[in-house]
Amino acid sequence: MKRFKFQLETLLKVTRMKKEDAEVKFAEASRKLEEERERLNELLMQMQEAQHDYETLTGEGKSITVGRIMMFNSFFNWKRTQIENQQQVILRARGEKQQRLNELMKIMSYLKSIEQLKEKRWQEYQAEALFEEQKMLDEIGLQLSVRK
Numbered sequence: 001m002k003r004f005k006f007q008l009e010t011l012l013k014v015t016r017m018k019k020e021d022a023e024v025k026f027a028e029a030s031r032k033l034e035e036e037r038e039r040l041n042e043l044l045m046q047m048q049e050a051q052h053d054y055e056t057l058t059g060e061g062k063s064i065t066v067g068r069i070m071m072f073n074s075f076f077n078w079k080r081t082q083i084e085n086q087q088q089v090i091l092r093a094r095g096e097k098q099q100r101l102n103e104l105m106k107i108m109s110y111l112k113s114i115e116q117l118k119e120k121r122w123q124e125y126q127a128e129a130l131f132e133e134q135k136m137l138d139e140i141g142l143q144l145s146v147r148k
Helices: 009-058 066-147
Strands: none
Touching: 009 066
16 A cells, blocks of 8 residues: 655645744734833833922922923923833734734644644545455455365
8 A cells, every 4th residue: 555645745834834934923023012011111110200300309399490390391291202102112013913913823724724634634544544454354364265
Protein backbone atom coordinates (compact mmCIF):
# COMPACT_ATOMS: atom_id res chain seq x y z
CA MET A 1 0.00 0.00 0.00
CA LYS A 2 1.24 3.48 -0.79
CA ARG A 3 2.25 5.96 1.90
CA PHE A 4 -0.17 8.57 3.24
CA LYS A 5 0.25 11.86 1.42
CA PHE A 6 -1.89 14.87 2.21
CA GLN A 7 -2.37 16.87 -0.96
CA LEU A 8 -2.74 20.17 0.88
CA GLU A 9 0.40 19.81 3.03
CA THR A 10 2.01 22.88 1.47
CA LEU A 11 -1.11 24.96 2.13
CA LEU A 12 -1.09 23.70 5.71
CA LYS A 13 2.55 24.76 6.20
CA VAL A 14 1.94 28.19 4.66
CA THR A 15 -1.13 28.70 6.84
CA ARG A 16 0.85 27.75 9.95
CA MET A 17 3.50 30.32 9.02
CA LYS A 18 0.78 32.95 8.51
CA LYS A 19 -0.62 32.07 11.94
CA GLU A 20 2.79 32.54 13.56
CA ASP A 21 3.20 35.87 11.77
CA ALA A 22 -0.27 36.97 12.90
CA GLU A 23 0.58 35.97 16.49
CA VAL A 24 3.73 38.10 16.36
CA LYS A 25 1.81 41.09 14.98
CA PHE A 26 -0.87 40.69 17.65
CA ALA A 27 1.79 40.56 20.37
CA GLU A 28 3.42 43.71 18.96
CA ALA A 29 0.07 45.52 18.91
CA SER A 30 -0.59 44.44 22.52
CA ARG A 31 2.84 45.61 23.62
CA LYS A 32 2.39 48.96 21.87
CA LEU A 33 -0.99 49.48 23.54
CA GLU A 34 0.55 48.82 26.95
CA GLU A 35 3.38 51.27 26.22
CA GLU A 36 0.88 53.94 25.22
CA ARG A 37 -1.13 53.35 28.40
CA GLU A 38 2.05 53.72 30.46
CA ARG A 39 2.80 56.98 28.64
CA LEU A 40 -0.69 58.26 29.50
CA ASN A 41 -0.15 57.33 33.15
CA GLU A 42 3.12 59.26 33.14
CA LEU A 43 1.37 62.33 31.73
CA LEU A 44 -1.39 62.07 34.33
CA MET A 45 1.21 61.78 37.11
CA GLN A 46 3.03 64.86 35.79
CA MET A 47 -0.25 66.78 35.73
CA GLN A 48 -1.06 65.68 39.29
CA GLU A 49 2.41 66.71 40.53
CA ALA A 50 2.09 70.11 38.87
CA GLN A 51 -1.34 70.64 40.44
CA HIS A 52 0.10 69.71 43.82
CA ASP A 53 2.97 72.19 43.30
CA TYR A 54 0.49 74.89 42.31
CA GLU A 55 -1.66 74.25 45.37
CA THR A 56 1.45 74.37 47.57
CA LEU A 57 2.53 77.72 46.10
CA THR A 58 -0.91 79.32 46.35
CA GLY A 59 -2.00 77.83 49.68
CA GLU A 60 -2.45 79.60 53.01
CA GLY A 61 -2.24 83.21 51.92
CA LYS A 62 1.08 82.92 50.15
CA SER A 63 1.66 85.55 47.54
CA ILE A 64 2.23 84.48 43.97
CA THR A 65 2.93 86.64 40.95
CA VAL A 66 0.68 86.90 37.92
CA GLY A 67 3.55 85.70 35.74
CA ARG A 68 3.82 82.55 37.81
CA ILE A 69 0.06 81.92 37.54
CA MET A 70 0.24 82.43 33.77
CA MET A 71 3.13 79.98 33.58
CA PHE A 72 1.16 77.33 35.48
CA ASN A 73 -1.90 78.00 33.32
CA SER A 74 0.14 77.50 30.13
CA PHE A 75 1.68 74.35 31.53
CA PHE A 76 -1.72 72.90 32.49
CA ASN A 77 -3.15 73.65 29.05
CA TRP A 78 -0.14 72.02 27.40
CA LYS A 79 -0.44 68.93 29.61
CA ARG A 80 -4.18 68.66 28.91
CA THR A 81 -3.43 68.75 25.19
CA GLN A 82 -0.79 66.05 25.60
CA ILE A 83 -3.20 63.88 27.59
CA GLU A 84 -5.97 64.28 25.00
CA ASN A 85 -3.55 63.42 22.20
CA GLN A 86 -2.32 60.38 24.11
CA GLN A 87 -5.89 59.21 24.62
CA GLN A 88 -6.38 59.36 20.84
CA VAL A 89 -3.17 57.36 20.35
CA ILE A 90 -4.50 54.75 22.78
CA LEU A 91 -7.79 54.52 20.87
CA ARG A 92 -5.89 53.92 17.63
CA ALA A 93 -3.68 51.32 19.33
CA ARG A 94 -6.78 49.52 20.65
CA GLY A 95 -8.22 49.48 17.13
CA GLU A 96 -4.97 48.09 15.77
CA LYS A 97 -4.89 45.40 18.45
CA GLN A 98 -8.49 44.42 17.70
CA GLN A 99 -7.74 44.27 13.98
CA ARG A 100 -4.72 42.03 14.59
CA LEU A 101 -6.83 39.81 16.85
CA ASN A 102 -9.50 39.48 14.16
CA GLU A 103 -6.86 38.55 11.59
CA LEU A 104 -5.37 35.97 13.95
CA MET A 105 -8.78 34.44 14.69
CA LYS A 106 -9.56 34.22 10.97
CA ILE A 107 -6.26 32.48 10.21
CA MET A 108 -6.66 30.13 13.18
CA SER A 109 -10.14 29.16 11.98
CA TYR A 110 -8.82 28.49 8.47
CA LEU A 111 -5.91 26.47 9.86
CA LYS A 112 -8.24 24.44 12.04
CA SER A 113 -10.41 23.55 9.04
CA ILE A 114 -7.34 22.40 7.07
CA GLU A 115 -6.12 20.34 10.03
CA GLN A 116 -9.56 18.75 10.39
CA LEU A 117 -9.51 17.90 6.69
CA LYS A 118 -6.07 16.35 7.10
CA GLU A 119 -7.31 14.29 10.07
CA LYS A 120 -10.32 13.14 8.06
CA ARG A 121 -8.08 12.11 5.17
CA TRP A 122 -5.77 10.28 7.59
CA GLN A 123 -8.68 8.33 9.03
CA GLU A 124 -9.87 7.48 5.52
CA TYR A 125 -6.35 6.27 4.67
CA GLN A 126 -6.23 4.11 7.80
CA ALA A 127 -9.66 2.63 7.04
CA GLU A 128 -8.58 1.87 3.48
CA ALA A 129 -5.33 0.29 4.71
CA LEU A 130 -7.27 -1.82 7.21
CA PHE A 131 -9.67 -2.89 4.47
CA GLU A 132 -6.77 -3.84 2.17
CA GLU A 133 -5.07 -5.76 4.96
CA GLN A 134 -8.29 -7.58 5.82
CA LYS A 135 -8.83 -8.40 2.15
CA MET A 136 -5.31 -9.84 1.88
CA LEU A 137 -5.77 -11.90 5.05
CA ASP A 138 -9.07 -13.24 3.71
CA GLU A 139 -7.38 -14.27 0.46
CA ILE A 140 -4.58 -16.00 2.35
CA GLY A 141 -7.11 -17.77 4.57
CA LEU A 142 -9.12 -18.83 1.51
CA GLN A 143 -6.03 -20.20 -0.21
CA LEU A 144 -5.03 -22.13 2.90
CA SER A 145 -8.47 -23.62 3.29
CA VAL A 146 -8.58 -24.59 -0.42
CA ARG A 147 -5.20 -26.38 -0.15
CA LYS A 148 -6.37 -28.51 2.77
